[in-house]
Amino acid sequence: QKEVEQDPGPLSVPEGAIVSLNCTYSNSAFQYFMWYRQYSRKGPELLMYTYSSGNKEDGRFTAQVDKSSKYISLFIRDSQPSDSATYLCAMSGSTDSWGKLQFGAGTQVVVTP
Amino acid sequence: GAVVSQHPSRVICKSGTSVKIECRSLDFQATTMFWYRQFPKKSLMLMATSNEGSKATYEQGVEKDKFLINHASLTLSTLTVTSAHPEDSSFYICSAREGRGQYHEQFFGPGTRLTVL
Numbered sequence: 551q552k553e554v555e556q557d558p559g560p561l562s563v564p565e566g567a568i569v570s571l572n573c574t575y576s577n578s579a580f581q582y583f584m585w586y587r588q589y590s591r592k593g594p595e596l597l598m599y600t601y602s603s604g605n606k607e608d609g610r611f612t613a614q615v616d617k618s619s620k621y622i623s624l625f626i627r628d629s630q631p632s633d634s635a636t637y638l639c640a641m642s643g644s645t646d647s648w649g650k651l652q653f654g655a656g657t658q659v660v661v662t663p
Numbered sequence: 664g665a666v667v668s669q670h671p672s673r674v675i676c677k678s679g680t681s682v683k684i685e686c687r688s689l690d691f692q693a694t695t696m697f698w699y700r701q702f703p704k705k706s707l708m709l710m711a712t713s714n715e716g717s718k719a720t721y722e723q724g725v726e727k728d729k730f731l732i733n734h735a736s737l738t739l740s741t742l743t744v745t746s747a748h749p750e751d752s753s754f755y756i757c758s759a760r761e762g763r764g765q766y767h768e769q770f771f772g773p774g775t776r777l778t779v780l
Binding site: 584586593594595596599638640649650651653654655656 | 665667669695697705706707709712754756758760768769770771772773774776
């Protein structure tokens, strides 16, 4: 079993809809949670960074972490065609001082006009 | 802020030659840099972790004599693919992390596409 599970999709939504993404994990030591967006043939871009449990909002993006359920989510409101990309969840634990990240497989999102 | 650059963005080389890829943190000092490899429609595969001034730590299965990593300064790390072969063709991405302890965000470069003929 992988440490981080993420549905690879593709997830297709109409423009303006809410995109809902999630990851589950098995390692209870994870405390730092990130969401990255990656366009085709480009490097990942950090969208959201969350420490421990709770919610964080930044513009159209909301990240949620539920450590008790080992479940994290990313919501994108008012989705746009430019949001079409692969979204990767990533996480790391305090026991790793170098901050090595464990990545999910990435979910491909397609926002149709 | 938090910009990481990579050079070159694309390289084509003949089998048997060596290729060097540079990774620079432009507006912060990166105590730790990471090198990843990514296959089409796959997630990132960590190859090695490098800390400034010390030897890189390679992940299991990654040949350290083939993928030479140097982290000579707080803003520059290089990956050299030695005696490249067609199976080394891939998308190589570096990332950089500022500081230690609490902050675990990694900022990624735009990637380098290597094609070995």
